[in-house]
Amino acid sequence: MIPPILQSTTIDPEQIVAQTDSARATIEKFAENLAANPQGTLESLLQDAIHFGIKLLLAILIYIVGAWLIRKVRKVLVRMFTRRGSDKALCSFVTSLVSISLTILLIILVIGTLGINTTSLAALLAAGGMAIGMALSGTVQNFAGGIMILVFKPFKAGDFIEAQGYSGTVNIVTIVSTTLTTVDNKEIIIPNGALFNGNINNYSRNPLRRVDWEVNVEYGTDAARCSEKLLELVRSDSRVLDSSTAGAADPRVVLSRLGDSSVVFSVRAWVKTEDYWDVYFDFNNKVYSELPKSGIAFPFPQLDVNIKSGKSSTSTEA
Numbered sequence: 001m002i003p004p005i006l007q008s009t010t011i012d013p014e015q016i017v018a019q020t021d022s023a024r025a026t027i028e029k030f031a032e033n034l035a036a037n038p039q040g041t042l043e044s045l046l047q048d049a050i051h052f053g054i055k056l057l058l059a060i061l062i063y064i065v066g067a068w069l070i071r072k073v074r075k076v077l078v079r080m081f082t083r084r085g086s087d088k089a090l091c092s093f094v095t096s097l098v099s100i101s102l103t104i105l106l107i108i109l110v111i112g113t114l115g116i117n118t119t120s121l122a123a124l125l126a127a128g129g130m131a132i133g134m135a136l137s138g139t140v141q142n143f144a145g146g147i148m149i150l151v152f153k154p155f156k157a158g159d160f161i162e163a164q165g166y167s168g169t170v171n172i173v174t175i176v177s178t179t180l181t182t183v184d185n186k187e188i189i190i191p192n193g194a195l196f197n198g199n200i201n202n203y204s205r206n207p208l209r210r211v212d213w214e215v216n217v218e219y220g221t222d223a224a225r226c227s228e229k230l231l232e233l234v235r236s237d238s239r240v241l242d243s244s245t246a247g248a249a250d251p252r253v254v255l256s257r258l259g260d261s262s263v264v265f266s267v268r269a270w271v272k273t274e275d276y277w278d279v280y281f282d283f284n285n286k287v288y289s290e291l292p293k294s295g296i297a298f299p300f301p302q303l304d305v306n307i308k309s310g311k312s313s314t315s316t317e318a
Helices: 013-036 038-084 088-113 119-135 137-152 192-197 223-235 273-290
Strands: 160-163 166-173 177-181 187-191 200-202 208-217 252-258 263-272 304-309 312-317
Touching: 038 088, 137 166, 137 177, 137 187, 137 192, 166 187, 177 192, 187 192, 208 273, 223 252, 223 263, 223 273, 263 273
Parallel strands: none
Antiparallel strands: 160 166, 160 200, 166 177, 177 187, 208 263, 252 263, 304 312
């Protein structure tokens, strides 16, 4: 159902005739007054013209001063955003929105100064705003999300993030959408409304990241020797940081759990964010090639089967 305010107004022929008759009667009355008292009528007309001229001059003055103030406000906003280093898209959007809003208010004020009733104009603007808002509700949500992203900056261009089921490097941040480039070079465009209202995992926000590995070795392995070897391998990488770096800690190796078929050692180290994946893969290669040389074997799934026959019992391992 179309809202009443959006329905078209039906033209009433009788109302048009009545307005025409009223205008004709006004003209006829002015002619009669002019014929009966020319001097008084002309003086009254002159006074009305003077009053209207004063209103017109005042309206022009208000418009000139208002336009000057709007330009000043726009310049102040641009300087403020530039000083804070805000995103250009946010600066352009906010300054345009403020400028348009103030210009509309200025026009209404000028029309009111001329003595024209602005109630109908305000109602028309309200109706138009409501209609546009209903038609562009999704776009307005994306605008709002874009403003929040550009103001609070949960990420910026160049950051690697994970959001809305996608992960990739932020390529472009606009007022309505954000473009990601995935690791396999796909371009994903995510609306800002859904993006800001969801969870965002920013991997590039902090300069340091902790790398975690889990190394499975067979049962019977000397835990102290294995821990020492793993610690030696992780420290041999110059990209691994220690406690001398602010925000980092020394590499650590712990026996984290006893699995069904293996003993699990956890290795933790701190690296720079840009070195994360290179260090991760290089350590995997070192573990695979160096641990067997030290007599530390990797496990295979094992199953103990006990076969009982009478009083004898045989144990086999598969």
